[in-house]
Amino acid sequence: MSAVQRPLAITLGDPAGIGGEIIAKAFRDAPQLTQGCFVVGDLAHMRRASAVLAAPGxxxxxxxxxxxPDDVQRIPPRCIPLLQVGTxxxxxxxxxxxxxxxxxxxxxAVSWAARAALRGEIAGLVTAPLHKEALAAAxxxxxxxxxxxxxxxxxxRGVAVADMPVRMMLANDELRTVLVSIHVALRAAIDAVTRQQVLQTLRITHAALQAMLGRAPRIAVAGLNPHAGEGxxxxxEEIEAIVPAIQDARxxxxxxxxxxxxxTIFMRARAGHGQPGGFDVVVAMYHDQGLIPVKYLGVEHGVNVTLGLPLVRTxxxxxxxxxxxxxxxADAASLLQAIRTARELAR
Structure with a gap:
């Protein structure tokens, strides 16, 4: 099978949340898009989620x-294929x-799908939302x-986690943003703004966007402090870390x-009215700085893409x-966009 033909896994996410419902809506409302996709998770919870959507009678x-994964080819239309993992x-x-x-x-579900993608058994994975407190409780x-x-x-890959650097990109039709740090406390995020961390983010962003766009991306870099530090x-941080990293990257x-x-940089980078933005992507210094602008434009169209991994994940x-x-x-629009994006990246 070619990479295009390989199945795409959709992980169930936290079964106490809306993951199963939006998956069921995707299979119900977009059968062509979900053809060749299968769910990784738990049968009882996926059936419960599907039942929620059924009208009376x-x-x-x-x-x-x-x-x-290859068994998905034998599943008839208007049916959700599921691979059971765990007990x-x-x-x-x-x-x-x-x-x-x-x-x-x-x-x-995520661990199974990641390993399958790394072995080349699936084209990639689309992950329904999980809950961080539930993860910790488990x-x-x-x-x-x-x-x-x-x-x-x-x-x-047989390497240390530090030698597998990854970054989070959140994207919609109007704006893309990549984060220097992800799920850490704000104080730790400030400490993460180092010359090496910013440079590594620029390298990962450049490589990923070049593959997506077919050309070198125009990358805007946000400052950490108000007014980018005002000299x-x-x-x-701008003087000691961010500017040197930009110079190294250039x-x-x-x-x-x-x-x-x-x-102001997110407004400058934003595309709209059929016109491209001033930049292809903004590198933000910490989680909320980058995610608030994208989510404000509409979470129903946003997609989370993990950059730097040897697999496709949206x-x-x-x-x-x-x-x-x-x-x-629950609205399945963002999940549908995540499936489309995963298919594009897996080509």
Whole structure:
């Protein structure tokens, strides 16, 4: 099979959240897009999620067990193929509540799919949202998808985790942003703004976007401090770390520009009204600095892409939405966009 023909795995995410519902909606409403996809998770929870969407008197979209990724080819239309990982649940966790059992189901699904992708058995994985508290309750030592996938890739390559650097990119039709640090406390994120960390982020961003766009990307770099430090008046991180990293990157042929004031650079980079933005991507210094602008533009269209991994991984740009889990109200648009993006990257 070629890379294009290989199946695409969709991990269930936290079964107490909306992951199963948006997966069921994707298979129901976009059969052509989901053809060749299968779910990795737990049968009982996926069937419960599918049943939530059924109208009174209507049969739920059936969920069929498969034993291996290639079995997806034999599953008929309007049926959700699922590969069971871990011990099948005898009962379902409560909707909308942190539960260690839910965290374990979510983690097992991601680990299985990552290993399958690294072995070349699947084209990539699309991860439905998980809950970080549930992961921790399950004894998982990683705070989220990105770190878990990084560890699996490092183990597969036989290298230390530090030698498998990854970055999070959040993207929609208007804006892309890549983060220097991810799920760490703000104080630790400030400490992570070093010359080497920023340069590594620029290298990963350049390589990934060049592959996606087919040309060298125009990279804007946000400052850390208000007004990008105002020449050292509001902090010296720009002078001591960010500017030297940009100079190093430019010496390597990377089109990096900045540091720019973080309160305006996202507007300059934003595309709209059929016109491209001033930059292809913004490198942000920490999690919320980069994610708030993209999510403000609409989480229903955003996609999370992990850069730097030897596999394709995308995810919807939203969380588990415990407040509406089990109601059937969850919007599958971001998941559908994540599937489209994964297919494009897997070509």
């Amino acid at each position: 209507e049969l739920a979209l059936p969920v069929a067990l498969i034993d291996a 099948p649940a005898t009962g379902c966790v409560a909707w909308g509540q942190v539960d260690a059992a839910a965290g374990r189901i979510a983690a097992d 004894g998982v030592s990683f705070p989220g998808h990105t770190e878990l996938l990084q560890a699996e890739a490092a183990r597969h 050292g008046l509001f902090g010296r 010496a390597e042929g990377i089109d990096a520009d900045g540091p720019h004031p973080p309160d 995810s919807p740009d939203h969380g588990t939405a415990f407040d509406i889990a089990g109601t059937g109200r």
